[in-house]
Amino acid sequence: MRRDTVVGVFSTVLGGFYGAETLRIRSATIGNPWAPRVFPLGIAFFLIALGVAVLAVDRKKAAREGGGTQGANPKDPGYAKLIVGTLVLCGAYGFLFEPLGYILSTLCFMFLLLMLVNEPKRWLANIVITFVFTFALWGAFVYVFDIMLPPFNPDTVREMFGLGGGI
């Protein structure tokens, strides 16, 4: 699909969804009941209108160029794996950061991320970088910026994995 077609559809669908959600906003009890909806409705209207305009311009352009996709830059064949892997690791880091604590979660996150991006064959460098990064930042946050980072929390871990009872 052409690049601008995707943008046009995205904007129109997003505007439609946002507009529908705007209509579900509760009315204000003080002043104009519609006041909380006016600004978002304007945004929804423009998102839909701009999406339609992008689609219309793109159709004209496609007709002029004789169809086909718009030119793309050369890409690394394994890039999708890197992106999906990074996103999965980021999501997991978000869920495990507080229960596992900063040090444990960051050691795991950074090591896996480096293994993914910097490749497993550089495992020794990845381990060294992971440890230096994790502890250097921990020192900077705790001692320089006076910011406490979460410690390991066994109760939350038990709760997360459904392990009842205390130790």
Next chain:
Amino acid sequence: MESSVINNLLLGFSVAVKWQNFGMMIVGSALGTVLGMLPGLGPSTGIALLLPLTFVMTPEMALITMCAVYYGAMFGGSRSSILLNIPGDGAAVASCFDGYPMAQQGRAEAALAISAIASFIGGLISCVAFVAVAVPVARFALRFGPPEYFVLMVFALAATAAISKDALLKGLISMFIGLMITTVGIDLQSGVQRFTFGSVELQSGIDFVVVIIGVYGLGEILKEYQTLRIKGETHVQKKFGRIWITWEEWKRSWLPILRQTPVGFFIGVLPGAGGTIAAMMSYNNEKQISKHPEEFGKGAIEGLAAPEAANNACSIGAMIPMFTLGIPGSGTTAVMLGALMIYGIQPGPLLFQNNPEIAWGVIASLFLSSVVCAIINIPLAGLLVRVLAVPPRVLYPLVIGMAFLGVYTINYSAAEFVLLTLLGLLGYFMKCYKIPTAPLILAVVVGSSMEQTFRQSLLMSDGSPAVFFRSSICNVLWLLAVLSIAWPFISDWRQKRKRSA
């Protein structure tokens, strides 16, 4: 210059030279230079990543640090242009044209030196211009009420979104997505929940820092993944002779520097235009004026000096609307404006009256940063460019790690990590589909104030939209907004006419 201005400037210097502030200025300048050098990590991403760390600082120290990072990035952006032919950021693209050929000819030392000297002179002259312009503009802005502010924000957003004819519609879409993000959370005027989908975390809204780090930081890295292995390893020159220029090279450079500094400054003041346009325009200007245009692109020193001066002048000019009107003119100044708001400081005309130590401290720090950056970038250039040898496959995971920790410090909660990941995905999508991200960032920063001023204006007029045309200021700003959207079409039409003539 008025004596009050001089007194205020002296007050500013007394703030800027406090050892803590001065120390952070040096750290910020060095960090900015390094961040500016690294392709993919421009000043906006750099400041966004460092922003949470400034929460533990005083407001003036935080702003001085951020300005130093911004300024340093402008100096550093050209290092990788000269040595690798890869611009550190968009504004350093023009520095590749003659900087890289100079390095190829064995004149890397002269190229590194002239880029720093031109940046220094361009920045210093612009600081003087800033002092001269800031107070009158701030005084004028005291006449603004909610309707004027609303229209001013419309103009700033329209000008940023409509930077080119091809990207106009997508720029506007980006802007409306940004405005959309600002409507999430409890409505400040009515207390009604909007778009929270039952989530307690979303009730306080989406913090703009998360948006900036997600879209600029994470999104940029995800995009860079596409070519991570194709680009391969970079081999950067690490040994240099004396980093300086000859008298002959100076004679060729000084006039282009002086000529293009005002161009860069003026472009910086305009919302949306930015360093890339300033640098490109000054390069083309110099090429047209030059007696030896055939040398441009083959290592002409004036082809490097002119864009470097304009680029730094532009970065200073861009701070004028932010400080005096409270309206950011670029992605980077939007981040800085957001930082001011975190501290509960309202940027705009009253900043100079209510917080003179902040406003003037930052202005004075710009003068000092020019000197600090010149010192960092001339004698220490050989040392700093070694950073360019760090492979992106190591650098990017470290930046991602920093981004997450930065977000944690906003609310001391990891709840926003998922949001950051989703916004990173949004940033990646936008970059892949060539949707400009700067309008989104600007909209995220000003969106809430924009809605508040919009509703306050309607309250003032009992719901009549005529209030947005109540004064000549409003009308002129509407005209400018329309003109900024129409300008890419007018410019295109003029070029076509020129070609056909």
